[in-house]
Amino acid sequence: MLENYLPILIFIVVGVIVGGAMMAFGFILGPHRPDTAKLSPYECGFEAFEDSRMKFDVRFYLVAILFIIFDLEIAFLFPWAIVLKDIGLFGFSAMMLFLGILVIGFIYEWKKGALQWE
Amino acid sequence: MTEFLQTIFIGWGLPESLAIGLTILLQIALILGVLFAAVAYLTLAERKVIGYMQVRVGPNRVGPRGLLQPIADALKLMFKEIIIPAGADKKLFLIAPVLAMAPSLAAWAVLPVADGWVLADINAGLLYVLAITSMGVYGVIVAGWASNSKYAFLGAMRSAAQIVSYEIAMGFALVGVLMAAGSLNFGQIVASQQGEYGLFSWFWLPLLPLFVIYFVSGVAETNRAPFDVAEGESEIVAGFHVEYSGMAFAVFFLGEYANMILISALAALLFLGGWLSPFQGWTDSWLGQSSIIWMLIKTSFFLFLYLWFRATFPRYRYDQIMRLGWKVFIPITIVWIVVVGGLVMGEIGPWFAAA
Numbered sequence: 251m252l253e254n255y256l257p258i259l260i261f262i263v264v265g266v267i268v269g270g271a272m273m274a275f276g277f278i279l280g281p282h283r284p285d286t287a288k289l290s291p292y293e294c295g296f297e298a299f300e301d302s303r304m305k306f307d308v309r310f311y312l313v314a315i316l317f318i319i320f321d322l323e324i325a326f327l328f329p330w331a332i333v334l335k336d337i338g339l340f341g342f343s344a345m346m347l348f349l350g351i352l353v354i355g356f357i358y359e360w361k362k363g364a365l366q367w368e
Numbered sequence: 369m370t371e372f373l374q375t376i377f378i379g380w381g382l383p384e385s386l387a388i389g390l391t392i393l394l395q396i397a398l399i400l401g402v403l404f405a406a407v408a409y410l411t412l413a414e415r416k417v418i419g420y421m422q423v424r425v426g427p428n429r430v431g432p433r434g435l436l437q438p439i440a441d442a443l444k445l446m447f448k449e450i451i452i453p454a455g456a457d458k459k460l461f462l463i464a465p466v467l468a469m470a471p472s473l474a475a476w477a478v479l480p481v482a483d484g485w486v487l488a489d490i491n492a493g494l495l496y497v498l499a500i501t502s503m504g505v506y507g508v509i510v511a512g513w514a515s516n517s518k519y520a521f522l523g524a525m526r527s528a529a530q531i532v533s534y535e536i537a538m539g540f541a542l543v544g545v546l547m548a549a550g551s552l553n554f555g556q557i558v559a560s561q562q563g564e565y566g567l568f569s570w571f572w573l574p575l576l577p578l579f580v581i582y583f584v585s586g587v588a589e590t591n592r593a594p595f596d597v598a599e600g601e602s603e604i605v606a607g608f609h610v611e612y613s614g615m616a617f618a619v620f621f622l623g624e625y626a627n628m629i630l631i632s633a634l635a636a637l638l639f640l641g642g643w644l645s646p647f648q649g650w651t652d653s654w655l656g657q658s659s660i661i662w663m664l665i666k667t668s669f670f671l672f673l674y675l676w677f678r679a680t681f682p683r684y685r686y687d688q689i690m691r692l693g694w695k696v697f698i699p700i701t702i703v704w705i706v707v708v709g710g711l712v713m714g715e716i717g718p719w720f721a722a723a
Contacts, residue, residue, distance in 0.1 A: 320698070
């Protein structure tokens with residue numbers, strides 16, 4: 251059972267090594283001739299006005315928070331979906347109730363304008 | 369093949385654990401070799417297909433009909449300087465491309481291409497793919513943060529929000545497939561699409577809205593046109609990888625294309641019956657047999673759709689993308705999950721008939 255997961259572990263390690271090796275190749279084979287103009291952050295020829303890690307729209311946070319709620323929901327739905335044929339009407343209606351509560355929350359956030367971008 | 373290789377290695381006098389490890393490494397090398405070749409020629413195919421759609425020839429100088437172009441590109445990128453901009457967080461800057469690429473490679477560990485042709489035939493195959501592909505977003509956001517460039521930062525913010533939004537729609541679409549198939553294992557998902565009606569037995573028909581949403585979300589997930597605001601050449605120049613050059617850029621690129629192939633292969637497995645023949649049950653000749661060729665044809669079809677979309681649609685505006693993801697796709701998928709639930713509970717045939 252668990253030995254099925256060994257190739258996956260090795261594959262992940264190989265994936266990281268391949269990525270690292272390609273970058274290393276680039277460093278070994280490519281030239282290194284840095285100068286001030288080349289290393290300055292790209293901003294259409296302007297001197298940068300402010301720090302580039304600047305303030306950003308709070309809506310990105312909002313999307314992240316909503317994402318966590320819905321992604322958890324999917325994590326709950328996954329095992330339920332697999333055994334749906336075995337758990338019968340009770341299991342089905344329990345999940346429908348759960349989905350219903352989620353949909354009420356979804357409608358609320360929609361009406362509040364949390365999904366509005368302009 | 370696994371046993372064959374293992375017996376050879378043990379025959380050489382290697383201990384069993386080493387033989388197993390070597391076998392796995394060889395299989396991984398085979399998968400990665402094929403995948404890299406596919407990525408290389410996908411880039412050529414993209415330029416050729418879009419070229420012909422715009423009534424020009426595309427690359428045709430390197431090798432016969434431009435066939436050596438990807439190799440020339442790879443060599444060129446290898447000999448370019450990797451620039452690390454001043455003020456960049458050097459460590460994160462170099463880790464980011466690897467973070468973006470490694471998951472899109474690792475996901476291939478559980479993906480079968482024909483019946484039983486899979487490296488790790490695990491029960492939780494689809495769950496693993498969903499988990500590992502969502503790691504890709506870290507690469508993007510780390511790259512944007514580490515670059516110390518406003519364009520990269522904006523591109524990363526946009527891209528991260530877009531990817532997580534469409535991941536929800538995609539997850540819901542996958543839940544529909546799971547309900548229909550009753551398994552997370554790819555082999556069993558494909559097997560449950562087997563039927564006497566050929567291509568009408570596959571899940572694309574009962575799950576049509578989920579199928580469309582899955583693939584469109586897949587396009588958004590990989591930041592491809594028409595949802596490529598993360599790159600948006602004309603507004604934020606190239607988004608999160610504007611400061612990357614040479615091999616560092618190539619690694620990002622490789623991850624993106626490996627992801628495209630992954631999404632296409634998944635679409636073929638989950639909705640179009642993977643290696644099953646579309647004529648199954650209609651004819652007993654070779655046309656009705658399932659084989660890897662069908663899988664390749666289906667995957668290529670979805671890859672062609674990617675290129676077709678890019679040549680056809682103008683880029684969406686960012687607010688339109690978020691509206692489509694949250695206000696159109698999520699409600700439709702929730703409704704269709706309830707519908708599929710009803711179909712499965714009612715054992716409506718031919719797809720959900722009691723076994």
